[in-house]
Amino acid sequence: MKPLARLRLDPKGVATVLEADPSLGLEGSGLPCALLVQGQDPFGRPLCPRCPVQRELRRGAYRASTPLLVKGRRLRCQGYREAGSFLVELYPERAEPPDLLLELSRLTQHLLRSPEGFPQALEDFLRTLRQALGMEAAELFLIDPEGHHVILTAYEGLHREAFLERPWFQLGEGYPGIVALKQEPLFTHSLSEDPRYLRQKVKQLGYQTYICYPLELPQGLIGVLNLASRNAELDHQEPLETLSRIGPLFASTLYTLLTRLGEVGLQALHQHLYRGEISEARLTLLKELQRLSQATGVRLVARGGERWERGLVPQCEMRNCPAWQGAVVGYKNGLPACPEAQGRPRTCLPLWARGEVVAMVTLFHARPPKPATRPAAPTLWFTRLAIPFLFPSGQPDTPSPELEIYALGQFRLRYHGKELSSRDFGRSGAFQLFKYLLANKDRALYIEDICEIFWPDLSPDRARQELYTQVYHIRKTLPGIVEREGEYYRLKLPENRFLDFERFEELMRKADLEEGLSAFKTLRQALELYKGPLYGDDPYGEWVEGERNYLQDRALSGFLRLGELAEALGYLEVAKEAYARALRLEPYLEEAQRRLATLKG
Incomplete structure (x- = not known):
């Protein structure tokens, strides 16, 4: 259905009218959206000055909506995040259901721009989906990269706690596991009588209609999408047809995003490993994991017992943890119980490489997310490509430098x-x-x-x-x-040691013997190690001046050569940065000033 009005808002909320029904009287330009629309809530109070749509979009949601009154007409304000702006559309209150393919397209665009908004965006889309199909609950299970089990990642609807009773299924177990194994849709209108459905609290609440749909691609299954309702008379044909239309696009969106997470996880440590910074690589991975999962603490443990921690992490021996056998375990999250939880919420995940568990990671949350397993699948996909590099074949417990x-x-x-x-x-x-x-x-x-x-x-x-x-x-x-x-x-x-200035000198000598692209790559790695002068936080150490000046001269010549190589290879932004860093070391270096001025035009 075509909207009555379409507005584009800049980050400050100033509106530009793209199109509008004349009866709404949306005239003027360069005005805040609140002054232009002047909408009211159902009680006649001004709503636009405290616009809930803009509030939710600024918090990271990709879509938000609210009912409002405009000149006595009951409308629905629908907003979407776009690159650097918001799109706002006004519809009649009882408009037709939204175009789900269009909604999914907008979700895809949002996730590609802002992958960190993954959990909230999925819930927003599930809300739109279940409302459009007249369902009471919608949930998304994602499969782990090894294909052993499906994990509840997003839920939207009524009776959340009942559906979170069991958020993890092995393939072939329960409705989600059966669908993941057979990769065929499954539905019922008599859920309470079906022994294959394992969440008893959902049955007790009177849910009868339940639809499970596999999200698959040529590469394999990526997840299972479920819809539920207490109405036993609900026609299952329309939801299945809708899911068959949007399923391939939704599956490809999820696969692209999860694969990209794995690439980001690999990139987070690849450069550190190349420079020989093994511990820094692992700590960088933990930092990215903590940001992705929004955990208060993260622990990574290798088979041999070596561990790395970040954030608030309670003690745990992890010797008899079922995660070493490939299970996902936890505490206060509906998962099989962790034997050493000691009352603290956690999720323990096995990390696989070459068909075996080579490490495990534990996520701690002071306030568990809903569902508590929400960060589990993204975490496993994030570490999928990185773990084999951290624990290479034949060295499952590669030690950190002494x-x-x-x-x-x-x-x-x-x-x-x-x-x-x-x-x-x-x-x-x-x-x-x-x-x-x-x-x-x-x-x-x-x-x-x-x-x-x-x-x-x-x-x-x-x-x-x-x-x-x-x-x-x-x-x-x-x-x-x-x-x-x-x-x-x-x-x-x-x-077995790592000294950054020693590794810096090794890479610089290697680059001296190379030309072209090979020299360019080696120089970039070497200069990434140069964070400042030797003992830069101790500027009065005169006893180190000779070595400090030598390393700074090496870095300065390296930046100049890197700039020349970058120019020759066409990497002009890299060249600019190289010359700028050279000038930070030697502000009056004429060669760097001249080259930078030329590049800036």
Whole structure:
């Protein structure tokens, strides 16, 4: 049905009339939508100044609607998110049901632009779908990437708690599992008498009509869409025909989005792995997982027991967890009970690679989402491509480096996975001495020279005693890392280590031997490691000036060469950024100024 009026709103709510029925009197331009429409609620109070449609759209919904009165006529205001604006349409209150293909097209556009709005957008679409088909409940189950089970990801309708009684089914189990296995629609008008339906609370509420429809593509099944009603006389033919029309597009939208999630998960750690930052790769993955699932805490555990955590994470041994056998478990979410939940809501998910569970991830929520399994399927798809890289074949428990140091920019130190600060060294002087030894890691340092640098005002004996004390604290914090050879000290760094300035120099030397695209890629990886000067958060460390200046010169020449390569390859935006970063290191560098000015025209 054609709307009575169509308006486009900018982010501030200023309306442009695209078309309008003359009887509505929508005249004028450059006016806020509230002044233009002047709608009222059913009680005659001004509604537009507190517009619920704009409020929901600004919160991230892709569609929103509300009834309103305009010049005594009962209308429905329907709004949609578009790129940088809102589209608002006015319909008669009792208009025909919306065009579901058009609604699905708008959902697809929204999700491709804003994939983080995945859960809310699905619920908004399910609401439109069930209302258009006269149903009381609609739910979407998504299949996990391994094809072992289907997980309730979105629900919209009445009696939510009853439908959340069981949000997870193995293939062949219950209505969703049967449809996922056979990939054929299934419906009934006597749900209470059907033993295949396993959620007893739904039966007790009197639901009779239940329709399950598989969402499939040539690649396979992506999910199952369910509709329910307490009306046993409801005709199932129209919903099935509607689902047959929108099903392929809905399935392709879901598959595209979930596959894209996997690619984003892989991209989140690929660059770190290339640079040798294994722990950073895993922590980056956890950060993205926490953002995607909106969890208060995330824990990733490998088969061998190595674990990485982010956020508020309670203790858990995870030794007998059924997730190691491939089950999805949890607490306070309708899933099989986690044996170590200790009363805290959680969802434990198995992570597969090469046909076996190589790790597991646990999501913690202070306030569980509804449904509690909502982030489960997106999490599994997000990690699908990344996990085989984190746990490669033959090394299911690839250990993090024993010692990890990030010294370019802000100094960070991690030993056996634990973040250490100056307080962990007992004395700040020990921390400074370790940084000095690290900057000279390839040299043996004469004891008298160290004393002269750090304690020039003390007597030789007092300075030596102070040095021995600081070395003791370093060895206590990092056992075996400082060696003494007569009158010399040197660092004995573990072979399994990661030093960002060491890796930076390796990549820079590699790029020196390369040309063209190969050199361009290697240089970008090297310069991503250069976050700032060596020990940039300790600018008064004069004892590091020589190494600091050398690395900065290497970075400066790298940025200039990266800009030249980017120009030659046609990557002009990359070239601009390279020259801009060079100027941040050396503001008066004429070559970079000239090239950047030329590129900006």
